[in-house]
Amino acid sequence: MEDLTQRQVEILKAIIKEHTETGQPVGSEVLEKKYKLGVSPATIRNEMVELAKKGYLKKTHFSSGRLPSAKGFRFYIKHLMKEKDLSTIDEVSYKNSIWDEREETHRLFSQATKVLSQKTGLLSLAATNLGDLYYAGIANLLNQPEFFDLNLSKNLFQRLDQVSFWERVIDEFSRISDEIMYVLGEEDFHDPFFDPCASVFGNFEGEKIRGIIGVVGPKRMEYDIITPQVKYFSNLIEQILKDQGF
Numbered sequence: 001m002e003d004l005t006q007r008q009v010e011i012l013k014a015i016i017k018e019h020t021e022t023g024q025p026v027g028s029e030v031l032e033k034k035y036k037l038g039v040s041p042a043t044i045r046n047e048m049v050e051l052a053k054k055g056y057l058k059k060t061h062f063s064s065g066r067l068p069s070a071k072g073f074r075f076y077i078k079h080l081m082k083e084k085d086l087s088t089i090d091e092v093s094y095k096n097s098i099w100d101e102r103e104e105t106h107r108l109f110s111q112a113t114k115v116l117s118q119k120t121g122l123l124s125l126a127a128t129n130l131g132d133l134y135y136a137g138i139a140n141l142l143n144q145p146e147f148f149d150l151n152l153s154k155n156l157f158q159r160l161d162q163v164s165f166w167e168r169v170i171d172e173f174s175r176i177s178d179e180i181m182y183v184l185g186e187e188d189f190h191d192p193f194f195d196p197c198a199s200v201f202g203n204f205e206g207e208k209i210r211g212i213i214g215v216v217g218p219k220r221m222e223y224d225i226i227t228p229q230v231k232y233f234s235n236l237i238e239q240i241l242k243d244q245g246f
Helices: 006-022 028-035 041-053 070-080 088-099 105-120 150-160 163-174 185-189 223-244
Strands: 057-059 066-068 123-128 133-136 180-184 197-205 210-218
Touching: 006 028, 006 041, 006 066, 006 070, 028 041, 041 057, 041 066, 066 070, 070 180, 070 185, 070 223, 088 105, 088 223, 105 123, 105 133, 105 210, 105 223, 123 163, 163 180, 163 197, 163 210, 180 185, 180 223, 185 197, 197 223, 210 223
Parallel strands: none
Antiparallel strands: 057 066, 123 133, 123 210, 180 197, 197 210
16 A cells, blocks of 8 residues: 555554544554554554654654654545545535525525534635635634644634635645545645644535635544535535526
């Protein structure tokens, strides 16, 4: 699988699971005790060094443990993640929550971001090719340990109002064939301040309006749960825009 051995894949998967749950760097002792990988802590440490050399893990300044890199998360999303199915109840709830706003785009997008932030517990953002930008759920981010860092939060809140950045994301989305776009860490946000951050976006396109809707949060978010929600909601908004002739 790409350039990883099966053992390295299992160790990377365990590290991502542990880091997603705890938000902390992960050490070999925890992996050996908790995940039954069938190898010694020394072997796990050696494999973690190899994973770091290949760019899937990175070392922090404050701990002997390792963190998954953006490359590590991309590998997990592409090869290992199993999306959790969205229940019929959740689908109906999403649809009912925005249906009454379908005839006016500003109210539609404003309500959509509020609903998505409530459902995911993250910050939700929508941007269109008309230069409109909507977001909701800033308080949700402040519950996440990553955003206790005031410099990170300040820079992210400034980025939220930079319409030109989100217009570039819309343009980048139009050049890929994937249904979902992942913006992960420093390399995608184009700023080292945002290395702990990630976004999951779906796109929509009507007759006149196209854009993105999704969530912004920590890079360790539960992609298997978030992805199907964003996918369903973006498809629903696209269908509403087409039905309304927008």
